[in-house]
Structures are given as C-alpha cells and as structure tokens.
C-alpha cells in the first residue's frame with residue numbers, strides 16, 4: 001500500500017469514528033429527552049385533603065408535577081362548579097385524584113370530556129368494607145383516620161399503576177405516611193374506650209365518620225357547612241335534642257357553626273368542640289396529621305375536664 005492509500009484509509013477511519021460518536025451522542029440525547037417527556041406526569045387533585053395525601057406520597061418522586069384543582073381555601077366541593085379554567089387545567093392532567101363517593105359532583109362531566117384521563121378514586125371499594133360506610137361518611141372519609149389510611153392506600157396503588165418505575169419510592173412514602181396515620185388511629189382507639197356509646201350532636205355532616213370512629217352515638221345532625229341562616233325552628237330542634245340526650249356534647253365547625261354553638265353553650269351549658277374539617281389551609285404536607293392531632297387533643301381535653 002502506498003503512503004497515499006494509508007493516509008486515505010486512516011482519514012476514513014477517523015471520520016467514521018467521529019460520525020459514529022456524533023450519532024451516538026445524538027441518539028443518547030433524544031433517548032434522554034424522550035425519557036424525560038415520558039416521565040413528566042401531571043397529577044391533579046380535586047381538593048385540599050386529596051392534595052395533602054398525594055403530596056406525601058409523591059415526596060422525592062421525580063418527573064411529577066402536582067397541582068390542586070380548587071383553591072386551598074375552598075373547603076368541600078359540594079356546590080363546586082367547574083370553570084373553563086378548571087377544564088383547561090384538567091386538559092393538562094395525566095392523573096386526576098378524587099375522594100369519590102359523590103364528593104366531586106362534577107366528575108361525570110370531567111370523564112365525559114376527558115375519557116382517557118386516569119382517575120384515581122380514593123374511596124374505591126369502600127362499599128365492600130366489612131363495616132357499612134354510608135355515602136355521607138365516605139364523602140368525608142379523611143375525617144376518620146382509619147378510612148383515611150385506606151384512601152392513602154388507594155391513591156398510592158393508583159399512582160404506582162401510572163408511575164411504574166418509581167414504585168419503590170412510592171411504596172417507601174406510603175409506608176412513612178401510613179406510620180404517621182397509624183399513630184392517629186391508635187389515639188382514636190384509646191379515646192373510643194372512654195367515649196363509646198356517648199351521645200353527640202353534629203353541626204356538620206363532615207363529622208359523621210369522625211364521630212363514628214370515636215364510638216360516639218350521633219343523636220342529631222344539623223348540616224351547617226356553609227354560611228346560612230338558621231331558623232328558630234331549627235334552633236328549637238337542637239335544644240330539644242340536647243334535652244333528650246345524656247352527657248351530650250356538640251361538634252361544630254368554625255366559622256359556620258359558631259353562632260349556634262355559642263347559643264347552645266350559653267343556654268344549655270353544653271360543651272361545644274370546634275373540630276377542624278381539614279379541608280382548608282396552606283399547602284403543607286404535615287397539615288393533615290397536625291390538624292387531626294389537634295382535633296383529637298380537643299376530645300382528650302374534654303375527657304380530662306370532665307374527670308377532674
């Protein structure tokens with residue numbers, strides 16, 4: 001081989017290597033981009049308690065954007081109307097986490113509009129639970145730490161179905177969060193021993209599960225979960241229910257139950273506890289655990305006041 005041929009051969013080899021290298025880099029880049037695009041999943045939650053649950057489950061899970069549909073001060077979604085902006089936000093979602101059991105009255109419209117949207121129903125299969133749960137209780141399931149634990153499990157299972165590669169992280173987060181909820185469940189269990197069968201009056205249907213899990217006997221429910229006028233007839237009925245029950249106390253919501261709570265406390269000398277419905281607050285993932293702890297503290301303090 002002449003020098004000239006050797007030179008050409010070497011040059012060709014060099015060019016081939018460079019080209020192969022460039023193609024390789026290019027291939028890797030597109031692969032990375034594709035992977036990133038695939039992993040960038042948008043999870044939207046319907047309202048505050050679902051956001052807090054999902055936020056705990058998604059800690060440190062890469063490639064997920066978590067957003068809440070409603071404002072964090074919205075409260076329950078009973079009368080919530082979807083705006084065009086809400087629908088627009090939902091069009092960006094891969095996953096929509098809901099409480100289910102009728103809490104999101106608009107869900108049928110969303111499914112109709114976005115039939116491919118993956119919906120995670122936190123109260124899925126609640127109708128099959130051994131202890132019968134009525135729909136009003138399931139609608140506010142997070143107010144019972146036992147049912148909330150099941151909601152976390154349902155949400156976690158749903159997320160694992162979508163984020164298959166992050167299953168380990170999700171399982172770890174689920175365990176961590178459930179261990180915190182377990183402590184609340186244990187407190188409920190111990191309070192129930194003292195409270196079992198005791199009469200209670202509820203000023204919001206959001207407390208049905210809370211009262212039930214504490215073993216309380218709900219003798220009267222007046223739903224004051226929004227700003228409204230209370231008629232004198234309604235006040236009379238509550239007064240009557242107080243008189244007919246034994247060692248009764250009231251669970252009310254601040255602010256909606258405050259006026260009536262003040263009235264019954266003054267006129268019937270009955271204990272009124274203002275229980276947090278945990279539907280409003282900052283986007284702080286400890287909000288549920290801290291809020292439920294505070295609720296259970298109120299119950300514990302009531303027992304202590306009575307026994308001292």
Ligand SMILES: [Zn+2]
Pocket residue numbers: 076077078140205206225
């Ligand atoms: Zn509600």
